[in-house]
Amino acid sequence: MTGREAAAQRRALVCVAPTVVALGALTVYPGIWVLWLSLQRRIPIFDVSRFAGFENYAFLAIDPRFWSAARTTAVFTLGSVALEVVLGVAVALAIHAQARGRKVALSLLLLAWAMPAVVGAKLFEWLYHPSAGLINVALGRHAINWLGDPGVALPAVILADVWRTMPFVAILCYARLLAIPADVYEAAQVDGAGRLATLTRITLPLLGRILLLAVLFRTLDALRAFDIMFVLTGGGPAGTTETLTVYAYRALFQTLQLGFGSAVSVVVFALVMAVAWAYLRLLRTNTVAA
Amino acid sequence: MRALADTAVVLALVAYAIPFFWQLLTSFKPEAELLRVPPLLPSRLTFSHYQVVFSKSLMPRALGNSLGIATLTTVLSLAAGIPAAYAVARLPLPGKRLLLLAIVASTAFPQIATVSPLYLLMRALELRDTWAGLILVHASFALPLTIWLLAGFVREIPLEAEEAASVDGAGLVATFRWVVIPLLAPGLASTALLTFLFSWNEFLFAYTFTVSEASRTIPVALALFPGVFEVPWGDIAAASMLASLPPVVIVIALQRFLVRGLVAGAVKE
Amino acid sequence: MIARRSAWALGLVAWLLALGGCGAGHERGPVTLVFKYARILGNADPLPELLRAFEAAHPRVRVKGEALPWASDDQHQFYVINLEGRSPGFDVMMLDCIWVPEFARAGWLLDLTSQLGPDELAPYFPSAVASATYDGRVWALPWNFNVGLLYYRTDLLAKYGLRPPETYEEMVEQIRRIRAGERDPALDGYVWQGKQYEGLVVNVLEAFWANDTTLMAENESVFPEPARAADALKFLRGLITTGVSPAWTTAADEELSRRAFGDGHAIFLRNWPYAMDLFEAPGSAVRGKVAFAPLPGRVRGAPGVGSTGGAHLGVSARSRYPELALALARHLTSERAQRAIALGAALSPTRQALYRDRDLVRERPAMPRLQALALAGRPRPVTPYYLLLSATVQPEFSAALVGVKSPERAIADAGARLAYFLQAVR
Numbered sequence: 001m002t003g004r005e006a007a008a009q010r011r012a013l014v015c016v017a018p019t020v021v022a023l024g025a026l027t028v029y030p031g032i033w034v035l036w037l038s039l040q041r042r043i044p045i046f047d048v049s050r051f052a053g054f055e056n057y058a059f060l061a062i063d064p065r066f067w068s069a070a071r072t073t074a075v076f077t078l079g080s081v082a083l084e085v086v087l088g089v090a091v092a093l094a095i096h097a098q099a100r101g102r103k104v105a106l107s108l109l110l111l112a113w114a115m116p117a118v119v120g121a122k123l124f125e126w127l128y129h130p131s132a133g134l135i136n137v138a139l140g141r142h143a144i145n146w147l148g149d150p151g152v153a154l155p156a157v158i159l160a161d162v163w164r165t166m167p168f169v170a171i172l173c174y175a176r177l178l179a180i181p182a183d184v185y186e187a188a189q190v191d192g193a194g195r196l197a198t199l200t201r202i203t204l205p206l207l208g209r210i211l212l213l214a215v216l217f218r219t220l221d222a223l224r225a226f227d228i229m230f231v232l233t234g235g236g237p238a239g240t241t242e243t244l245t246v247y248a249y250r251a252l253f254q255t256l257q258l259g260f261g262s263a264v265s266v267v268v269f270a271l272v273m274a275v276a277w278a279y280l281r282l283l284r285t286n287t288v289a290a
Numbered sequence: 291m292r293a294l295a296d297t298a299v300v301l302a303l304v305a306y307a308i309p310f311f312w313q314l315l316t317s318f319k320p321e322a323e324l325l326r327v328p329p330l331l332p333s334r335l336t337f338s339h340y341q342v343v344f345s346k347s348l349m350p351r352a353l354g355n356s357l358g359i360a361t362l363t364t365v366l367s368l369a370a371g372i373p374a375a376y377a378v379a380r381l382p383l384p385g386k387r388l389l390l391l392a393i394v395a396s397t398a399f400p401q402i403a404t405v406s407p408l409y410l411l412m413r414a415l416e417l418r419d420t421w422a423g424l425i426l427v428h429a430s431f432a433l434p435l436t437i438w439l440l441a442g443f444v445r446e447i448p449l450e451a452e453e454a455a456s457v458d459g460a461g462l463v464a465t466f467r468w469v470v471i472p473l474l475a476p477g478l479a480s481t482a483l484l485t486f487l488f489s490w491n492e493f494l495f496a497y498t499f500t501v502s503e504a505s506r507t508i509p510v511a512l513a514l515f516p517g518v519f520e521v522p523w524g525d526i527a528a529a530s531m532l533a534s535l536p537p538v539v540i541v542i543a544l545q546r547f548l549v550r551g552l553v554a555g556a557v558k559e
Numbered sequence: 560m561i562a563r564r565s566a567w568a569l570g571l572v573a574w575l576l577a578l579g580g581c582g583a584g585h586e587r588g589p590v591t592l593v594f595k596y597a598r599i600l601g602n603a604d605p606l607p608e609l610l611r612a613f614e615a616a617h618p619r620v621r622v623k624g625e626a627l628p629w630a631s632d633d634q635h636q637f638y639v640i641n642l643e644g645r646s647p648g649f650d651v652m653m654l655d656c657i658w659v660p661e662f663a664r665a666g667w668l669l670d671l672t673s674q675l676g677p678d679e680l681a682p683y684f685p686s687a688v689a690s691a692t693y694d695g696r697v698w699a700l701p702w703n704f705n706v707g708l709l710y711y712r713t714d715l716l717a718k719y720g721l722r723p724p725e726t727y728e729e730m731v732e733q734i735r736r737i738r739a740g741e742r743d744p745a746l747d748g749y750v751w752q753g754k755q756y757e758g759l760v761v762n763v764l765e766a767f768w769a770n771d772t773t774l775m776a777e778n779e780s781v782f783p784e785p786a787r788a789a790d791a792l793k794f795l796r797g798l799i800t801t802g803v804s805p806a807w808t809t810a811a812d813e814e815l816s817r818r819a820f821g822d823g824h825a826i827f828l829r830n831w832p833y834a835m836d837l838f839e840a841p842g843s844a845v846r847g848k849v850a851f852a853p854l855p856g857r858v859r860g861a862p863g864v865g866s867t868g869g870a871h872l873g874v875s876a877r878s879r880y881p882e883l884a885l886a887l888a889r890h891l892t893s894e895r896a897q898r899a900i901a902l903g904a905a906l907s908p909t910r911q912a913l914y915r916d917r918d919l920v921r922e923r924p925a926m927p928r929l930q931a932l933a934l935a936g937r938p939r940p941v942t943p944y945y946l947l948l949s950a951t952v953q954p955e956f957s958a959a960l961v962g963v964k965s966p967e968r969a970i971a972d973a974g975a976r977l978a979y980f981l982q983a984v985r
Contacts, residue, residue, distance in 0.1 A: 009383070015381065016389065022429065022430045027396055109307075239755070514628045
């Protein structure tokens with residue numbers, strides 16, 4: 001290694017030093033700490049602090065509330081992502097086909113995405129109000145107990161989440177559509193392809209990779225989702241909207257069971273990382289094949 | 291024909307944004323008419339809810355907190371992220387692959403996993419209820435995405451531009467300052483925008499680490515909006531509008547940067 | 560040159576920052592006490608005036624009132640996160656009576672025992688004092704009092720020649736008769752609180768007590784008679800499935816149920832005393848048509864027991880001005896203050912003498928009856944584990960009420976979870 005190269009390496013290290021320190025102290029270190037906490041029974045209020053091995057995990061394995069939360073998380077994630085992708089692609093195509101008014105359309109779309117999740121939750125809490133909410137007023141006699149009926153609460157939360165995050169998927173697809181050169185479509189037209197064929201044989205495949213990325217981001221976000229169900233329903237009714245994140249938070253801060261709550265958090269952690277890893281593998285093989 | 295379709299699309303999106311407009315209307319509806327629907331439209335508009343929010347609630351102070359924390363988070367994140375992104379994209383870095391892996395893994399990190407140890411850490415460092423504590427946590431969560439995005443933007447800068455500068459006798463710092471940064475500007479704007487939004491909207495850590503109006507941010511103030519026994523829907527609507535105003539304005543005004551930023555991390559490898 | 564000037568500037572900034580930080584410690588200016596409470600409902604909020612009166616009596620002291628979130632569970636979570644996080648934030652705290660043993664156990668409250676006079680607590684309700692006591696020491700001053708009541712429509716009952724029911728079976732029968740006679744599809748029978756929150760535990764406990772069982776026995780065993788507990792839950796679920804109570808009961812809290820009754824859409828309501836003032840307010844649809852009675856029992860002759868509740872005022876153990884904070888708490892629980900609060904707001908005092916106070920009785924003639932019911936009330940389990948109990952059983956009770964789980968399963972699951980969690984703390 002020449003002196004110049006060594007100097008360049010030193011410079012590089014200096015450049016990343018703050019990042020490494022920050023990530024190490026505030027992400028990696030707590031990541032290890034939470035693993036350690038999960039192996040303990042730690043309840044500050046009662047001065048309980050002892051090593052407990054895998055007790056917490058053993059309890060989770062047979063805990064019906066944990067499995068219910070896991071199911072809820074799965075349903076929320078799948079439902080949310082599926083709806084967002086379908087709607088997002090449709091909206092992106094619609095805006096892309098527009099000759100005029102794109103900026104207005106995008107602005108309206110971004111309105112939903114820009115606001116904090118908490119605001120979105122309050123918005124929908126008001127919409128879902130049993131007597132004064134816009135939705136039940138529109139339904140009149142067939143009013144539904146949106147946030148109180150266990151069968152309807154989770155779809156209601158999913159709807160609220162999709163409303164706020166679909167624009168993200170739509171804008172990603174829209175930007176990708178912008179990048180497709182016009183001559184691709186011209187060539188298709190020359191070849192005599194109809195609208196549907198153009199859509200399925202050309203547009204959607206070209207959107208493929210970005211859709212995969214959108215699905216990756218949105219799946220990870222949905223697995224980690226907390227704000228919307230915490231503020232909208234608090235996990236109720238009867239725990240039907242309690243995802244793993246809400247369960248972990250309640251265990252941690254409602255009753256200060258830091259050990260048990262950390263165990264649930266670690267499960268979320270492992271789940272998210274596993275999904276991320278699986279998607280990245282998929283992306284890599286996709287790239288290689290493409 | 292096309293014009294008709296265009297209008298239809300716009301109208302459909304107006305319908306999509308109805309929850310927002312309904313909340314806007316609610317914020318101006320008199321208290322007595324809130325729960326008596328139909329009729330949907332109010333008989334008169336009132337500013338009373340906004341008055342309550344501005345004079346009797348914690349929202350104005352929370353607005354200041356959010357602005358300060360989000361801005362400083364963005365500044366800190368960029369300050370640490372720009373050199374790191376440059377190093378990742380351009381410089382020979384020992385252990386680059388490991389670092390990249392750590393950065394990518396960090397973007398997937400669930401916040402719930404670290405909230406309990408960070409809570410204990412903040413308590414030990416007595417950083418609870420301070421701007422500093424929240425800024426540090428926000429910046430460290432925003433950093434991986436910042437580096438990922440900026441690295442992509444840095445790679446877009448033609449190498450010749452930098453080489454030309456060094457041929458002219460400029461040192462590394464000068465090259466950085468006069469060549470790289472200006473070319474990076476649009477990417478910086480996108481990244482800054484996304485970081486600002488992330489910090490503004492962040493709820494979990496803000497809820498756990500803020501105690502009083504000294505550091506409470508807007509999402510927390512809204513979630514903890516005090517009612518008595520019953521929920522003050524009109525006041526909450528007004529507070530919601532206040533809470534969404536800055537991000538909505540910024541996002542709509544800087545639309546094209548947003549699109550660029552969202553795409554940059556996605557389209558580039 | 561440039562480097563030196565920047566160093567100067569940096570030094571100046573650092574010095575200013577340090578100064579700013581140090582300055583906060585030397586309090587030579589006015590003292591600010593922070594009082595955290597939930598906003599009080601009522602015609603006139605008497606609190607600001609009371610706080611100003613305190614400030615007038617203590618020059619150089621400012622009292623800053625800060626509002627808590629509106630639900631008891633959210634308030635608890637707020638306190639837990641911040642008191643455990645060792646934030647000095649507050650001096651005087653409004654506490655739901657169920658939290659006092661827990662907070663005392665955690666070391667967050669100032670022990671007031673040595674500061675109180677020998678008979679200072681005598682004027683209060685004994686059960687209020689009991690819930691402010693833990694481990695033989697006093698940790699808070701009782702502020703306002705609550706007891707579960709059965710509200711009923713006097714006009715409807717009179718129309719059919721009925722007296723307030725003494726048992727639940729009687730109530731169900733009365734509802735059937737009245738609804739058959741009134742033929743009003745919008746008239747509900749019995750509304751109560753079935754949403755998944757602390758209020759649900761109160762309602763279920765009252766059903767447990769009526770069924771001669773409880774949540775936690777004297778010896779701290781949980782669900783001592785699981786079969787009776789499941790039976791009580793089954794009864795509550797039955798109220799919903801048979802239509803005696805509307806379907807939205809599972810999402811109802813105090814206010815939702817109060818509004819339904821107050822709009823004339825229900826015959827019976829289970830709620831706290833505060834509701835009476837709202838029913839008697841001018842413009843109320845049920846003005847003059849409401850009275851309250853003890854909750855029904857399950858067996859004739861054994862009256863139902865209402866759950867007691869209410870708020871206490873505690874002093875933070877980390878308060879910088881403990882004597883002033885205690886003075887503020889005393890000021891707010893004094894006879895004068897409690898009378899003002901009872902007159903201006905819909906909260907019932909904890910001082911027994913006020914229930915026979917001339918001014919109060921003139922404004923609210925039902926006060927003496929309320930006192931009798933309050934004395935007969937029963938507290939929720941007074942234990943530092945109460946919140947752990949409540950947080951664990953809430954989802955299970957809710958699951959039984961909405962029909963997601965059978966009542967037996969719900970009780971069994973709740974028992975198993977509690978066993979695991981309590982095992983750690985015992």
